[in-house]
Amino acid sequence: MNGIEMRQIVKRYEGHPVLDGxxxxxxxxxxxxxxxxxxGGKTTLLNLIAGLAFPDSGSIRFAGEDVTRYSPGRRNxxxxxxxxxxxxxxxxxxxxxxxxxxxxxxxxEMAIKVDETLERLHLESVRRKLPHQLSGGQKQRTAIGRALxxxxxxxxxxxPLSNLDPxxxxxxxxxxxxxxxxxxxxxxxxxxxxxxxxxxGDRVAFLSSGNFRQVGTPEELYHRPALLEVARSMGxxxxxxLDRESWLSVFPGPVPDSARQVGIRPEDWIAVEDPRGxxxxxxxxxxxxxxxxxxxxxxxxxxxxxxxGTAVRVGTRVNLKLxxxxxxxxxxxxDALPADREGDQ
Amino acid sequence: MKRALNIFFLLAMGIxxxxxxxxxxxxxxxxxxxVSRIPPLLPDMPIxxxxxxxxxxxxxxxxxxxxxxxxxxxxxxxxxxxxxxxFGISRFLNRRKHLALLTLLVVFMIPPVxxxxxxxxxxxxxxxxxxxxxxxxxxxxFCVPLVVWVMVQVFDEIPDSLYRAARVDGCPAWTIFRRIYxxxxxxxxxxxxxxxxxxxWNEFLFALTFTSTYAARTIPVGITLFSGQFEFPWxxxxxxTSLVTFPLLLIVVFxxxxxVRGLAGSGLKG
Numbered sequence: 001m002n003g004i005e006m007r008q009i010v011k012r013y014e015g016h017p018v019l020d021g022x023x024x025x026x027x028x029x030x031x032x033x034x035x036x037x038x039x040g041g042k043t044t045l046l047n048l049i050a051g052l053a054f055p056d057s058g059s060i061r062f063a064g065e066d067v068t069r070y071s072p073g074r075r076n077x078x079x080x081x082x083x084x085x086x087x088x089x090x091x092x093x094x095x096x097x098x099x100x101x102x103x104x105x106x107x108x109e110m111a112i113k114v115d116e117t118l119e120r121l122h123l124e125s126v127r128r129k130l131p132h133q134l135s136g137g138q139k140q141r142t143a144i145g146r147a148l149x150x151x152x153x154x155x156x157x158x159x160p161l162s163n164l165d166p167x168x169x170x171x172x173x174x175x176x177x178x179x180x181x182x183x184x185x186x187x188x189x190x191x192x193x194x195x196x197x198x199x200x201g202d203r204v205a206f207l208s209s210g211n212f213r214q215v216g217t218p219e220e221l222y223h224r225p226a227l228l229e230v231a232r233s234m235g236x237x238x239x240x241x242l243d244r245e246s247w248l249s250v251f252p253g254p255v256p257d258s259a260r261q262v263g264i265r266p267e268d269w270i271a272v273e274d275p276r277g278x279x280x281x282x283x284x285x286x287x288x289x290x291x292x293x294x295x296x297x298x299x300x301x302x303x304x305x306x307x308x309g310t311a312v313r314v315g316t317r318v319n320l321k322l323x324x325x326x327x328x329x330x331x332x333x334x335d336a337l338p339a340d341r342e343g344d345q
Numbered sequence: 346m347k348r349a350l351n352i353f354f355l356l357a358m359g360i361x362x363x364x365x366x367x368x369x370x371x372x373x374x375x376x377x378x379x380v381s382r383i384p385p386l387l388p389d390m391p392i393x394x395x396x397x398x399x400x401x402x403x404x405x406x407x408x409x410x411x412x413x414x415x416x417x418x419x420x421x422x423x424x425x426x427x428x429x430x431x432f433g434i435s436r437f438l439n440r441r442k443h444l445a446l447l448t449l450l451v452v453f454m455i456p457p458v459x460x461x462x463x464x465x466x467x468x469x470x471x472x473x474x475x476x477x478x479x480x481x482x483x484x485x486x487f488c489v490p491l492v493v494w495v496m497v498q499v500f501d502e503i504p505d506s507l508y509r510a511a512r513v514d515g516c517p518a519w520t521i522f523r524r525i526y527x528x529x530x531x532x533x534x535x536x537x538x539x540x541x542x543x544x545x546w547n548e549f550l551f552a553l554t555f556t557s558t559y560a561a562r563t564i565p566v567g568i569t570l571f572s573g574q575f576e577f578p579w580x581x582x583x584x585x586t587s588l589v590t591f592p593l594l595l596i597v598v599f600x601x602x603x604x605v606r607g608l609a610g611s612g613l614k615g
Contacts, residue, residue: 052509073515085506089528098524102515146514 002028002063003186004049004154009058011044018044020210022058029184031177033201035191035221035233040207042190046156049188051075062153073102077154078147082162084139086131086146092138093118093127096145103150117149136168137175144179157189161196173199194234198222206230223325228261228334237266237285237292237303239328246298247327250278250320259329259337266292266303268325273310277317284314293318366590373583395584405585407559408567412589414477415552415563416545419484423541424534426485427492432522434493435500436508446497449490457550468555475557483551488541495540499533500526536603539596546593564589 009022018041026032036042047053049060051072060068067075086095096117100110118124121141126134134142140160147155157176161169177200180187191197197204198218205215206227214226225231231239240263244255247262255262271281271293279295279302286292293312294301304320306312329337374391399405434445464483465474473479503526511521527534549565556562562570568589571582597604 047509050509050513052512072513073517077513079510079513081506081510083504083506085504085510087507087510087525098511099514102520146510150514 003030004188005059005061005064006049007059007061009045009048009055009060011041011048011053011055013044017210019048019055022211024205024212024215026186026188028186031180031187031189031200031202033189033191033197033204034207035194035197035204036207037233038192041210042192042207043158045207046079046158046188046190049154050077050079050156052079075154076150076152077156078144078150078152080140080143080147080155080157080160082159084131084143084160086139086142088131091128091130092123092134092142092145095131095142096123096149099146099150113149117145120148121145136164137172140172140175148183152185154186154188155183157187159191159193162191162193176200195236198234206233224336225263225328226336228263228330228336231263231328231330231336235265236287237294240264240266240269240302240304242302250297251322256329256337258331260332261330261334263328263330264322265325267305268323268327269302269304270321270323271295271304271306271310271312271318272321273312273316274319275317277319279318279320281312281314281316281318284312295320369583370587372579373587375580377578377580395580396588399581399584399588404559405567408562408564409589411477411559411561412546412563415480415484415561416542418477418481419488419545420538420541422481422485423488423492424538427489427537428496428527428530428534429522430489431493431496431500432526435497436518442497446494449493452487452490461550461554464551465554474555475561477561479555480552480561480563483555484545484548487544487548491540491544492534492537495533495537496530499530503529532603532606535600536606539600539604543593543596546589 004026006024011019097114206213222234281293283294291306468474468479552563552566
């Protein structure tokens with residue numbers, strides 16, 4: 001196994017477990033996104049992988065080798081920080097050369113590697129500029145260049161795209177994905193933004209209260225969430241969650257006995273104009289390619305989609321109709337009911 | 346009206362604080378016979394004999410040399426020990442950081458007179474009485490905390506991610522200090538260093554108490570010894586004083602920016 005293996009990782013801060021027995025395998029060349037709320041232990045996990053902190057118990061293996069207690073320098077990982085952490089007093093060129101100097105690489109070889117990296121990331125024209133003179137994209141590329149130049153086996157990203165304006169963020173996401181295709185190295189990207197997670201990840205690992213709650217492809221997390229919490233965190237407008245009784249009052253039909261909560265994505269629920277409908281539209285939201293309406297229901301809000309060219313307006317009475325995708329079912333503790341049991345009972 | 350008031354107060358402040366310096370300089374270029382006579386307020390012709398006699402005074406030259414040695418020595422110790430200490434406090438102490446800084450602050454709060462006796466016996470035991478090394482040691486006691494205070498503020502502003510990035514890039518802590526923190530803290534170091542220089546250059550009490558010969562006497566002590574038993578050579582005293590305040594004046598004029606930052610960083614915040 002050439003990837004990363006983490007077994008039973010526990011990390012406490014002041015007695016409080018931040019990571020509580022985490023297991024994770026990352027295959028070679030995989031782009032894994034770790035998704036979770038702020039303060040949920042994501043950054044701690046990255047620090048443990050990088051060697052910036054050590055677990056209280058558990059083991060970390062890189063390509064079979066136990067690196068749990070290795071210093072960061074011995075692990076050959078690269079870390080791209082949220083603020084990029086470029087050394088402000090060094091030029092682009094010197095930032096990129098910095099890690100090589102610590103490795104005691106021969107001067108000539110160093111120059112060649114730096115030049116290669118600058119060229120690969122299209123940074124030759126700014127090689128003598130200081131970080132504060134760079135654009136957002138150039139900063140990210142310099143940060144990646146500094147990581148790349150050592151030829152690391154793992155790249156770690158700590159929400160580097162979270163504070164940028166949307167256009168730049170999309171551009172940098174595309175660059176990152178492209179780079180991953182070229183390098184075929186392990187990328188582990190941590191974020192609290194479900195859209196980044198869905199767009200970037202080969203797999204997404206959902207981290208909450210100190211452990212992974214679900215690891216799977218973005219589609220799996222979106223369409224077959226293992227937990228109510230996962231369902232809620234993915235997608236916009238947010239998933240509709242109704243308790244059993246409310247659901248049955250709207251959609252009389254078979255729901256397994258063990259299902260306490262029912263979830264349905266807005267795009268799977270179509271609002272159809274009906275003068276005697278149960279709901280009244282109080283907001284129409286267009287996201288360009290589609291339109292969503294919100295309707296009040298039992299003191300809460302439900303989201304549904306409308307078909308193109310519909311006459312639905314604010315104040316129109318509507319009924320909601322399922323578009324075919326079956327609803328997600330959860331038991332009393334928020335765990336999803338296994339898909340194969342749907343409809344059995 | 347408001348403007349006139351401002352100018353008035355500025356002038357008053359200026360005369361209040363610069364007056365003594367001007368007076369001293371005037372005295373230094375007056376004929377010794379005319380020193381205590383007013384008028385004339387201004388000498389007809391500046392005479393430079395006072396300066397000549399000070400500059401030919403071997404003992405005074407020795408004293409200037411001593412002051413340079415003590416100031417630069419203590420400065421060196423303070424910058425090295427203080428910046429390393431600040432790095433440690435800023436980087437590795439979390440909840441105890443405040444306690445560490447307060448402890449160092451106590452050093453400034455203690456009236457110097459109260460520690461003369463312990464310092465005296467310490468220097469006797471170390472056989473450092475009347476030596477430059479002894480004065481360097483004592484001045485460092487005050488300069489190191491000063492540097493720590495200024496530099497902790499400076500280092501605290503360096504983002505944590507830079508430290509972590511350098512760790513991932515394979516740097517041990519020492520290299521991070523040398524290659525990232527020191528260059529980024531440069532202006533802070535200059536501020537702290539200037540404050541130390543001014544402290545050491547002017548320090549009088551310890552220099553007086555712990556020296557007994559010209560082997561280690563510094564300028565403030567040397568100047569007081571100008572006066573003999575029965576006479577006060579005001580002209581020479583003034584010339585000597587003008588000479589040795591000149592470097593400080595240069596510092597204040599040309600490095601004002603750094604001084605203000607150092608004082609603000611160490612005193613007002615925190």
